[in-house]
Amino acid sequence: MQKYFSLIVKEKNSLEGDVYQLILCNPSGDLLPSFTPGSHIEVKTPNGLYRHYSLIGDGKSPNQYELGIKKMANGRGGSVEIVDDLLIGQEIQVSVPENFFHLDHANEYLFIAGGIGITPILSMIKHLQDINHHNFHLIYCTRSLAQTPYLNYLLELIKPEQLTLHHDEGSTSNQIDFWPYLAEPKEGLIYCCGPSPMMEDVKGMTGHWDEGSVRFEDFGSSPTKLPMSSEGNTSFEVKHAKTGNNYPIAQDKTILESLREQGVSLSSSCESGTCGTCLVRLISGEPDHRDFILDSTRQQSEILICISRSKSPVLVLDW
Ligand code: FES
Incomplete structure (x- = not known):
């Protein structure tokens, strides 16, 4: 199979927090390549940039792909193009799904999502619910309640006690302290997707967890892809x-x-x-x-x- 193929923009809907839901479908009406929780596709923007976005939903036999795209006004331009320039009915090139953020089996999961980093985790939680695996907890951090995409969908999927919702109101002094959740290493797996500083925080607090038990991904969640800490860099x-x-x-x-x-x-x-x-x-x-x-x-x-x-x-x- 070719890596890239054409899809049609079926829907583009505005969600909370400058996030847009993009629904893509096959012009032929045929089913699309299946995907597993945590998968992403690469989308070619109208101006020829390539951007990765996690796939949302059950990927067993999809007749459409759903993406959640955060419009990054201060980013490198790809998300703004997709949100502002793509028209309903327009054809775009996407790659076949790939997965660098596999949901492996564990008795217990801790999911940590920052903003649009919730998208791969939505698919993981949906999958766990489908297989009746309820031993997980989600920490979902956003700026404010009004800027929390997919919250209603999440609340349909999980019980309130499985969710810790945190809003920092845009201030670093209000950021969540992950330590109470990470201090005691568990047998399970942690999946973390969000902005780079959040992932650095989690990485820094999980050095005592078993190797391989903490998994990260940040597609689409950081405004830029600059090195996470350029301070102190030397040539x-x-x-x-x-x-x-x-x-x-x-x-x-x-x-x-x-x-x-x-x-x-x-x-x-x-x-x-x-x-x-x-x-x-x-x-x-x-x-x-x-x-x-x-x-x-x-x-x-x-x-x-x-x-x-x-x-x-x-x-x-x-x-
Ligand atoms: S390009 Fe993904 S780890 Fe370097």
Whole structure:
């Protein structure tokens, strides 16, 4: 099957918090490729940008795809184009679904969603309800009640005691303290999707949980894909093991960006350290791993170059 295919915009509806529901269907009326909870598709915007959005709903035999798109006025333009320029009936290119945020089996789940980061978690919760697995809790953080998309849908799916709703009213001093939920490691799995600072918070508080028990994704939830913490970044050099070529990496650029600017062709997807597409081999040097997926064993020999950096002047990589 080809990676990209055409769909028709069937509906575009405004939801809470500058979020838009986009319903896409097949012009032929045929069923669309199935998907599993946590999957996303890539959407090509009218101006040729590619953006990832999580698929909402039951993906077993879909006759349409539902996306929740946050209009990011200060973003890189993709979401604004989709929301403002796409017309009902217009054809757009999308990719087949992929899943970098699999819902694995666990006895217990903790879901943590920030804003539009709720979308992959909606599909997960729907799936758990469908299989009668009710041992989960959701922490859903938004700016205010009026800016909380999908709340009514959630309240139909889950019991009030399964939901912690938190609103920060736009102030960092009102942000939720995750520690009471994370202090005691559990046997279960945590799935966290939201803005980068929220994921950094959760990552920082779960170092004592079993490796692999905390999963992250931030497609569409961060206004930009800049490195999560550029403070203290330094420039360094990447040496390509195969050719011996040296590539300077600027202090304000990721390895991926710098290599691409110097003519190296490399794959990427999320560009936020949560999917694994940009993985390359780490040969030597002292890496500064900033991703959300590599465990300590893999960090010895692999690095995600969309986000991780180097603590040493030279990092020898291979791709
Ligand atoms: S592109 Fe997804 S982890 Fe780097």
